[in-house]
Amino acid sequence: MDFELMANSFPKLLNAAVITLKLLSISLFVGLFIGLFFAILRLNKNIYINKFAYGYSYVFRGTPLLVQIFIIYFGLGQIEYFRSTFLWVIFKEPYWCAIIAFSLNTGAYTSEILRSAFQTIKPGIIEAGKSLGISKNIIFFKIQVPIAIRQSLPAYGNEIILMMKGTSLASTVTLMDLTGVAKYIISTTFKPIEVFIVAGGIYLFMTFIFHNLIKFLEKKYSF
């Protein structure tokens, strides 16, 4: 055990963890809206809209996240026309490519979580709202959405942790996140176990925090 290396690499890895958290929080935020959007489409009665939303979640849940990042980072830059548009400013940066891939990925999972939450709401609650003469939009945003959010908290907590692990793939497109820096230190010192313990410890600590945060929210919004 090389404790000196562990102590030396700790601040470096902690700095890198900030990038991991940045990637995670932005992707989760964007992914939540994508997820809500597609969950609403899934509840639509039009079969084409429904199929489209299902196809989206099927493709993004059926392929590895690594493929998705590579398509967005390496693949899209290949289209000549695409490079001449203003979007290229975003897509040439690995940072934004990673965030786009993560958001689309977590959006697919979130849409499934929210959809099943919406479907478990008892029809009686919505009917009660209707019979009280509340408008459709208000029923949706004031009654259905809060209940669905409460229902989906445990599953969403898992998704946050899965996504946190997913951000490690950012290191494959040259981003120096926690895993990226850990790999760099391992490949220069050839001390994998020590670095793994420190980096893994930081990840576990983050998992622990998220786990408890969700538990706290579950308690707060329980009914």
Next chain:
Amino acid sequence: MEILAFGDTGWGDELFYATLMTIAVSITAMFIGFIFALIFTPLKLSKNKFLNFIANTYTTIIRGVPELLVIYLFFFGGTGAVMFVASIFGYNEYIEINAFITGAFAIGIISGAYSTEVFRGAIQSIDKGQFEASKVLGFKKIVYFFKIIMPQMLRLAIPNLSNVWQITLKDTSLISVTGLVEIMRQSYIAAGSTRDPLFFYSFAAVLYLLLTFLSMKLINKLEVKYSRGY
């Protein structure tokens, strides 16, 4: 379509073998995972606090640490560990472990943690009366586990195991960082030499979709088979 031709002119055969490699690694990893699950599930269910602690540490670490980090640990640390063990037995030459074994082992350990949780949940949701009845009837422990508990457990476990399979299959794409030529690595090579990453990565995505789709069909059949009594 020439680009996907079999033979020297296209990438068809390479991608075909790469797909077989992905399937082989996934199945090996899933199998190694089952072995880990067989070891750790009893520890999780045991009344001994210390054994519980060991099993919980395993599943918590694996489920809280990114797969890629675990793969790097095995990729960089695997050779060293094996050489250390060999040196105890007096063998000091350089030993190279091949990427398949390292990769399958790393993914297997990850998959094992998920399988452990699935088996634990399935066993815990079996009616307690079943255990008691088989004890009362005087079955041997092995007989009642394999003939009474196992069939009931599998029915409950298969839907969740299919999720574990999907996760395992997708995780094998990460082994490409160690240089094992599976779908992802082959696409990377092809994309590099043809300068057509969009096509090859999209094709890789299609291959993965195909694999998940086909395996879901198979698993659904298994599910029907094991729930026929209900």
